[in-house]
Amino acid sequence: MREGTWAAGRLAEGSVLRDVIDTSDPSAWLWLDEQVRADEWYFPPYGVPAWEETAGGRSLTAALRADVPLTEGQLALALCHRDGRIRHRALGRVAGRPALLPLVAVRCADWAQPVRELARKRLVEALDAEAEAEAAARLAPLVRRLADRHRGDFALGLLGEVLRRAPGEQLAPLFASPDRPVRRFAYGLAVEEGRLSPAELARAAAGDDDAVVQSLCAEAALAAVGEGDTEEVLGALLGARSPRARSAGVTALRRLERPERAVGFLVDRSALVRACARYVVRQYGTDPLPWYRERCADPGDPALPPGAAIGLAECGTRADAALLWPLLDHPVPGVRARAVAGLRTLDVTDLPRMRRLLDDPAPGVVGEATLALLPSAGLLPEAWLAERLAPERPRWVRVSAYRLLDAHGGVVRLRAAVALLGDADERLRSRAELTVRRFRWWGTDAEVAELLDRARAHLG
Template identity: 65%
Template sequence: MRGDIRGGEVAARRLAEGAALPDVLDAGDPVAWLGLDAGVRSWFHWLPPELLPTVTELDGRRPWLAAPTEARLALALCHRDGRVRAAALGQAVRCPGLWPLVVVRTADWVLPVRERAREVLRTVLDLDAAVRLAPLILLGARRGRGVFAVDLLDEVLRRAPRERLTPLFTDPDRVVRRYAYRLAVDEGRLSPAELARAAARDTDPVVQNLCAEAALAPVPEGDAAGGVDVVVLDALLGSRGPRVRSAGVTALRRAGQGERAAGFLDDRSALVRACARYVVRQSGGDPRAWYRQRCAGVDDPALTPGAVAGLAECGVRADAELLWPLLGHPTPGVRARAVAGLRTLDVTDVRRLRALLDDPAPGVVREVTPSLLPFARSLDADRLAERLGDGSPRHARVAAFRLLDARGGLVRLRAAVTLLDDPDVRLRARAAQSVRSWSPTPDMPHGSAEVGELLDRAQRLLGESALRMPMWEAGFRG
């Protein structure tokens, strides 16, 4: 919020100097209004008194005084003096552009100001204003005393026709979209097909779940296929969001279309695959047999990574016989899922997996590394150390370092110090952390010359204080 306050301070100074409100503030950004409110108070002591509005200027009982400009009225609504804020609220009724500050004042810390602001907001909050101010009201609800404005907003929008809520359905703030869709679901403003399309379109998981569940709610258990809106199912099944697809897959059984679930057994999402397996089983199918049949084609270009992952998820150790040949599949994703599947089935062959450390696909190497970590001490440390050089791809350097780091002792220290000046920032940081937390193993003699040289080099890069404990534990106490 600090950055918003700084922006509010700049806006307050410019308003006091006579700038127009649209020139200093993005009226459509609710955070900007909160920033202005905080910025005026923060900058208040530096604003010349003659530039600030007074109660006399704002008092409507003195009609011979010129009405304050919108800019001065905005400053008054954020004034440190509660009497000025209260007086400004009476003038704000005629200025729709300042109603966002009326919303802010409904949560004011001074009770008379707060009550006056709530009276004004109840007066001005028609349907148009409610839609326009909804993002700010919902943002204010995250703070104290913001419930009144939300309740008033709810009262107004529940009477609104569906088309007036459309701007809220597409608001960039997910909190606004959640509120709008909850209201629409509660009031029955959207059809199941519209809810399904909203679930498939929105990127927020809460909105996805809310709309998907509401879209499927009218579908009774055991309904015949002819009684289900195919548009709803197609929208859910075609969504890019795994939560939405899983809801659609699960609904296939309720809709009497369980046979369609087989098409999602190799989905890229584990959640969707699990739902598909459930529906297939409930429909009398055998997911494991389906996966075994798909994975039998070693060079099948149509084989998907999801099918390989699915076999491991529902298979047994004997199914590893189908995964080992897939380590040579031309598709990198299939090779990676095969490695992960072998780990899931708790089947390991260090010799065969070690060869994949040279795989050109980063995803494959990332999966091989955790499979080999328990066997790090059996790997050739010199060959791994060769991969730490700048000439190796980043994924190869990361894998080699993780395996060398897992060995501990002198091998770990050598690898970490080697990477302290690596061009990759993240890898360099991981190496530095490894050096700082390094400690010698019991079989290492205290005062080893090589250890001393490595720690001296690390000290030059990391500083003496960072390595005080490793130096002491290695026998260098001076």
């Protein structure tokens, strides 16, 4: 709250607005609007803010009524004032002050109807000219946040109207905005208005990291694709890093009658893409299971894709575990990891054959083996697992051993946690401390009492 008081005081004394808050950050405007009305800033019982008397020796209210010139910072304070009459008067003096447009947009969702109506009128006037589309784009991150408020849809609707009239290049900055809701809004507008070609939409789906944008643009690209840009659209989608974009491209191969291209995606790294590829090839009469079995038949094939092992498990039966067991010795770590995941998918676990993978040099293999062994953790020897807690072991081996010891429960869990209380690995140590603090034991077991005494001495 002291930071807010300091900011308000500087603005009241005439400091430049951008020197006090980050005017490019929408959350800064919302923070200012909230903090100006904070109770700690008012002197009871009169409700006079601490900074009110600093506007040129007279109150801010009097200055507004007398048309005394005010700085942008002082007007910003007035626009955030808890008295609606002051907010209303301040709105009458914002014309020609583009720096205050964010607060005008905030007041468009004001709870006082006269303030709300005047703010909306002022925002329409400011954004009515086609040349003001750039200003509208700058307001987009704040307006998107305001849209979640009660009566906050007006500014968003106005923003949409202005950007619909604007040249296409005015939307470009919004496509690259770090604010995900803004990108969703911009791409939604572009799709609705037909501003982007199918190829541009496909590239957007492939390049954006937001799932909503990926789905929106991929679906729009495929809905509008024609013979002339089919290859470009498919190339962008099928080569995308995002599984959602790739899966959209693979699914479209059915409609485009190109099932042969789906075969290569049967071994994709994404389960979603593999499922879509199986759907496409099945629609054209091909059963993917024999294809998977053929690919996994040679356990020494160095070119075997990891997706073949897990793909076999996803559409195979428990009998196919016979093809997966030999892959646990494959030279490629990814194949070993996916083979373990496939055996877990088929619910096939052989403890002696699986537990040796806890010492695998690849973290991914150890992680998958741990997941497979967790349901049977109680059958693993405690002493054997405890050896793998030693500091000289690789971190992923130690984490795996601790997870499996923790899954034993009871005194085994406590012994493992106490052994790690002084460990150099911060995350392991923190987890062990949490286990000890939460441990509950009712009884007179001497070993448990001794362990808890050791833990208390260590934790203080």
